[in-house]
Amino acid sequence: MREYSLDDEVDFLIIGTGAGGGTLAGRLAEMGFSVVALDAGAYFRPLDDFASDETEQEKLYWNDRRIVDGGTPLQMGGKNSGKAVGGSMVHFAMVSLRFRPEWFRSRSVLGYGADWPLDWREMWRYYREAELALAISGPVTYPWGPKRPRYPYRAHEINSAGRLLALGAEALGYQWTETPLATVSAPRGKSPPCVYRGFCRFGCSTNAKQSTLNTWIPRALAAGAEIRDLAMAGRIEVKGDRATGVHFHREGAWHFQRARNVVVAGYAVETPRLLLNSATSRHPHGLANRSGLVGKYFMTQSNQAVFGRMRDEVRWYKGPPSFTITEHWNYDDRKDFFGGYCWMAQGPLPIEWGFIQTGARGLWGEALRQDMLNYNHQVGLKMVGETLPDAANTVTLADEVDQYGLRIPRITFSWGENDRKLIGHAISEMTRSLEAIGAEDIFPQREDANHLAGTARMGFTPEDSVVDADCRSWDIPNLWVCDGSVFPTTGGVNPSLTIQAIALRTADRIKAMAGRGEL
Amino acid sequence: MNRRFPGYDVLTKRTGPSWNEATRQAVDLRLAVPREPRFFSMAEWAVLDRVSQRIIPQPPGRPPVPIAALIDAKMLRMGAAGTRIEPMPWDGDAWKLALAALEAEAVMRHGQGFAALDDRTADALLTAMQKGEPAGAPWQRVPPGLFFAKRLLPDIVEAYYGHPTAWSEIGFGGPASPRGYVRLDTNRHDPWEAAEAKSEGDLKAYRHNRHVA
Numbered sequence: 135m136r137e138y139s140l141d142d143e144v145d146f147l148i149i150g151t152g153a154g155g156g157t158l159a160g161r162l163a164e165m166g167f168s169v170v171a172l173d174a175g176a177y178f179r180p181l182d183d184f185a186s187d188e189t190e191q192e193k194l195y196w197n198d199r200r201i202v203d204g205g206t207p208l209q210m211g212g213k214n215s216g217k218a219v220g221g222s223m224v225h226f227a228m229v230s231l232r233f234r235p236e237w238f239r240s241r242s243v244l245g246y247g248a249d250w251p252l253d254w255r256e257m258w259r260y261y262r263e264a265e266l267a268l269a270i271s272g273p274v275t276y277p278w279g280p281k282r283p284r285y286p287y288r289a290h291e292i293n294s295a296g297r298l299l300a301l302g303a304e305a306l307g308y309q310w311t312e313t314p315l316a317t318v319s320a321p322r323g324k325s326p327p328c329v330y331r332g333f334c335r336f337g338c339s340t341n342a343k344q345s346t347l348n349t350w351i352p353r354a355l356a357a358g359a360e361i362r363d364l365a366m367a368g369r370i371e372v373k374g375d376r377a378t379g380v381h382f383h384r385e386g387a388w389h390f391q392r393a394r395n396v397v398v399a400g401y402a403v404e405t406p407r408l409l410l411n412s413a414t415s416r417h418p419h420g421l422a423n424r425s426g427l428v429g430k431y432f433m434t435q436s437n438q439a440v441f442g443r444m445r446d447e448v449r450w451y452k453g454p455p456s457f458t459i460t461e462h463w464n465y466d467d468r469k470d471f472f473g474g475y476c477w478m479a480q481g482p483l484p485i486e487w488g489f490i491q492t493g494a495r496g497l498w499g500e501a502l503r504q505d506m507l508n509y510n511h512q513v514g515l516k517m518v519g520e521t522l523p524d525a526a527n528t529v530t531l532a533d534e535v536d537q538y539g540l541r542i543p544r545i546t547f548s549w550g551e552n553d554r555k556l557i558g559h560a561i562s563e564m565t566r567s568l569e570a571i572g573a574e575d576i577f578p579q580r581e582d583a584n585h586l587a588g589t590a591r592m593g594f595t596p597e598d599s600v601v602d603a604d605c606r607s608w609d610i611p612n613l614w615v616c617d618g619s620v621f622p623t624t625g626g627v628n629p630s631l632t633i634q635a636i637a638l639r640t641a642d643r644i645k646a647m648a649g650r651g652e653l
Numbered sequence: 654m655n656r657r658f659p660g661y662d663v664l665t666k667r668t669g670p671s672w673n674e675a676t677r678q679a680v681d682l683r684l685a686v687p688r689e690p691r692f693f694s695m696a697e698w699a700v701l702d703r704v705s706q707r708i709i710p711q712p713p714g715r716p717p718v719p720i721a722a723l724i725d726a727k728m729l730r731m732g733a734a735g736t737r738i739e740p741m742p743w744d745g746d747a748w749k750l751a752l753a754a755l756e757a758e759a760v761m762r763h764g765q766g767f768a769a770l771d772d773r774t775a776d777a778l779l780t781a782m783q784k785g786e787p788a789g790a791p792w793q794r795v796p797p798g799l800f801f802a803k804r805l806l807p808d809i810v811e812a813y814y815g816h817p818t819a820w821s822e823i824g825f826g827g828p829a830s831p832r833g834y835v836r837l838d839t840n841r842h843d844p845w846e847a848a849e850a851k852s853e854g855d856l857k858a859y860r861h862n863r864h865v866a
Binding site: 452 | 739802833
């Protein structure tokens, strides 16, 4: 690996190496820019470091101090954070979906949320690039939306839980398909085909999963980028309206890396936290925050579920948890809410299944232990739903500090009226689907959430947003944000492919601007 | 004897192709967890141990999963980090406050400590806690319903269902790298997965499970 000295003024210093930062680091390095990418987490080697174990693999999550509050405080952890080179993609469920075209113009076309300053046709091209980069395994024909080419790798065979989703969807008259997944169905380079071990959400120990960690990071290294792990960014240094570098903590001390451009890619909590923690007298409310929107419009996605029990043995612990999907393009129907959702087959491992039993049903005692004996007969459907942007949902700074002495984030969240209607609709539809396949003892899991977004939204003017369509901040032209924070709305599918597509587009835009001397 | 998956012990796969070295190290460490309090005081431990026994009553005839010891270890490791929910303090402090509050509640209601309560009385008190009924100064920073749902149940569940004994009990395949699985369809299982007893004393399932490796 090439290493830069602290005095080297690198072209791009990227903070965070997940779906946004890792992808951008790879592409910018391949374009010939000098790149250093910091990550607060470790650079794990999956073959040696990853156990098949829910508890041990908590080392992949962001477990530094955070505070949650609000009407429905969010559960933080595995489903919405990562602390490792490769970011949360190291333990993501590999679900790689495109947004619906209309979601990029939900305000003007659908009447809710905010428009994106991006055109879906341009995004369609970058989605394809991201799918090729990760060799997504998926169906020959995807049933919904504008035409797209067949996926690079064939779809995986389907496990029992996935088949049951299909049966239920067919009974209700809905289409279903194999979920496009970022785990290879045939060999690819050093990646063997997926062996269906089922611990995908706890890190893939065989490297079948195609995450930032084993796709873009190696490409970045090969192109001369430096990946600096265990490096916690504490403050972006700004002179006037230009960023000059970043103070970061590594090996017990603070250092300063000089840079011509700084890219923040820490996701929807750490990104606003760093911008707010970098306030100066000239930027008293934090960097890139003249609009006052840094930390605002924090979003999650609804991740409620319905579970039931089959007479048959399902053994949902085998394989990726979400082999099949039905996208519910529900605003074509007559509904009393905005937004869309999809649902997917499920395969919680024992601890998570215990959390669901205690969390959703309040079970404990002998009733809990007895019910857990039915583990191999359980089946479930879990939604990924759109949450509307609400300025009252925020990431702000608390007065308490973490192990680096940095003020910690306070995450304030409440479901809105529309969110609850959408969730209620999804729960009733998923319940009907489980009833149709003869599941017994059906129950809903009414509180759960996953992916994050917002807090540094992109937009059309310096007043309505933090960054422009190119992820460049309006206030500080050499400060960029490239992660899920820039989403003005969340859409009703998993966001990682969209984050990658935006990163690929941003790299192209940077190259074009550099060519014109506009950086 | 495990009646649902007779003769199945996920640990018989420990040295086989379903466990890699990282998994062996992680699970070995868990199995060797010290059985005495290091984070909690003796008094707190006594309450925690009793709470754990009531939340997950363990069957006789096999060594119990040391739930209290595993929670003690977890709080030692990360009791001052992670995410806290307002108004609760960080996890380790929240546990200490809640155990003290539960003990005080038991003394107030029944004139004796929680660990000394009979099963029915202990369960009734835990049910009251789950419903958020206890009030007063000791519960101020650990609202009983909130603590019960967000800290007490999850930590006990994680300790128990993260233990190989529980994996065997529910017929979970357990660690699975690098071998993974081949048979994914309904009612199919690989030779290295647990067979479920179809009736009391199902010898076929027992013979299968004795050969899981």
